[in-house]
Amino acid sequence: MDILRFITAGSVDDGKSTLIGRLLYDSKNILADQLEALEKQSKNKNANGIDLAILTDGLRAEREQGITIDVAYRYFATPKRKFIIADAPGHIQYTRNMITGASNSQLIVILIDARQGVIEQTRRHSIIASLLKMQHVVVAVNKMDLVGYSEEVFNDIKAQYELVAKKLGLPEVAYFPISAFDGDNIVEHSENMPWYKGTTLLDYLEQVPINPHTDSGKAxxxxxxxxxxxxxxxxxxxxxxxxxxxxxxxxxxxxxxxxxxxxxxxxxxxxxxxxxxxxxxxxxxxxxxxxxxxxxxxxxxxxKDELPEVSQEVEAIVCWLDKKELSEGNKYYLQHKSKVIKAIVKEIEYQIDVNTLEQIPAGQNIRLNEVVKLRLKTASPLVFDRFGESKATGNAILIDETSHSTVGAVMIV
Incomplete structure (x- = not known):
């Protein structure tokens, strides 16, 4: 079986963790002892007597606040496909966590609260999906139970998001009206929304085409x-x-x-x-x-007839992940899969506004969560493809020379 790697994203309390819990629960990927522990820990219980969000909100701080801070990974399988899910945080200050979780994903599920519609964080996560060249985008309009399962509300939100998708040039977008809390249209079709004639979310995830392992790609x-x-x-x-x-x-x-x-x-x-x-x-x-x-x-x-690029100077989009600021002239280790070489920041060309994709002048110091276009010079030649051609050979990370912490997510352009 092939593996689909996907990430859930959305604003705070849109129900991302509950959605993942519902997928695990309804697809019977929870062990009996896990279920027993869930029942004891649950405070916000649904009809099954459990709080499904606990399955992914693993950090103590997250459980106490009822939010997701770090990226939590979960694994499950159905008879048709294996899945790796990344549950990304919703707060603006954790944008870096969302980017790192999305960098290895083939699909993104963007949750929208049916009561709120398309908001700023929806656009931000959609822009990041566009930057990362995501193959597929799923818009899950959640909490339909709180708007009376209204078809009109769903269609209005779909129309709102279609404008965002068109502006960003997102290649494929699928829309689902769901209730993660009650399980509507996630694994089973909802009796509460007879007007929806599409597939369930899990059916879509099982069938969506992903890059097959064939000889069609460059070696x-x-x-x-x-x-x-x-x-x-x-x-x-x-x-x-x-x-x-x-x-x-x-x-x-x-x-x-x-x-x-x-x-x-x-x-x-x-x-x-x-x-x-x-x-x-x-x-x-x-x-x-x-x-x-x-x-x-x-x-x-x-x-020999499918050569990548080889250069000691590369241009890249970088999401800055460190509290220590990025400046021109700074030196780092650049890790490109197995290869680690020294690199220097030659020029910061501009900053990218993650709310609008607009290019704005960059300050002298780039701070945590900011996204910039810059030029790097490496100590020895780097072999690469551009990120738009190959995510696998077009990405890298910057590592601090002294702390050895990962400080930047790099997309070579």
């Missing part, structure tokens, strides 16, 4: 580890271990080693300890080559 393989046992039995063994990021690699394929820009051929491929003729996207592999080339951790093996 990208980054070396994570050079295997050289140097034993008597394996004296000449030299293999390059890693995961196929995209595309397909076959025995005999001509490839280019980057950033060295040297060509060779694949002599052997191992997968799961056995030789194989080909490996595909997301599969681990050990690749052997015909020629003796000096290859290190972080180098790329690519098809």
């Amino acid at each position: 990208r393989f980054q070396v994570q580890y050079v295997i050289r046992p140097q034993t008597e039995q394996l004296h000449d063994y030299r293999g390059y271990a890693g995961q196929v990021i995209s595309g397909v690699y076959r025995k005999g394929d001509p490839i280019t080693v980057l950033p060295q820009n040297m060509t060779t051929r694949i002599s052997k491929i191992e997968n799961n300890g056995k030789e194989t003729d080909a490996v595909f996207a997301n599969q681990p592999a050990v690749i052997h080559i015909e020629d003796d080339i000096d290859i290190s951790r972080g180098d790329f093996l690519v098809h």
Whole structure:
């Protein structure tokens, strides 16, 4: 089965955690002992006698306040698909948490309170989805039970959001009228909204197409580890271990080693300890080559007719994640998957208003949660694709040299 990674987002108290709890509960992905613990801890009980939000609001501060602060991850499966859910915080000051949770997601579920309609935080999260090139957007109009299950209210909110989606150029948007508290249209169709003829939310999540593991993408393989046992039995063994990021690699394929820009051929491929003729996207592999080339951790093996970019200067959109401010001239480690290199901020070009997507002049110091366009210079060549072409090889992180904390989420443009 394939895996769908999606994130829920919305304003505070829109019901994100309750929605995830409902998906887990109604799809029977909660164990008996978990259910017993839920019943004891529940204060805001629904018809089942439990508070479903507790399933994701794991931090003590979140339980006491009834809000989500950190990004909580949950895993569940149905007979059709596996799911990884990120429950993002709703407060403005936790925008960075929402961005980090969305960076690895293929779909975003944006909750809208049926009583409130499209608000500022709805637009903010939609803009972030646009920046992160999300494949699919789901608008779940929640708390329909509090507006009398009104079709008119749902249609009005849908019309409001269609204007936002058109302005941002969101590729695909699906709309669902739901009640996370009561379970309407989430796993089962609602008897309270006979006017809604679409699928349930879970049906949609099970069927929505995501990038399949085929050979349609450009071949990208980054070396994570050079295997050289140097034993008597394996004296000449030299293999390059890693995961196929995209595309397909076959025995005999001509490839280019980057950033060295040297060509060779694949002599052997191992997968799961056995030789194989080909490996595909997301599969681990050990690749052997015909020629003796000096290859290190972080180098790329690519098809010679599908070359990525190689440069020591990159332009990037950066979401700043640290309380210590970002300034021109600051030095950081840039981690691009397995490769870590030193980088300096050469220029901050402009700041992006996450409420409007407008480009505004950047101050000298960039603060927590702000998003900027900047230019980085690296100590050695970086191999990359632009974020719009490949999220996997177009993203990176900035790391503080002294604290080793992650301070910036990077999208190469």
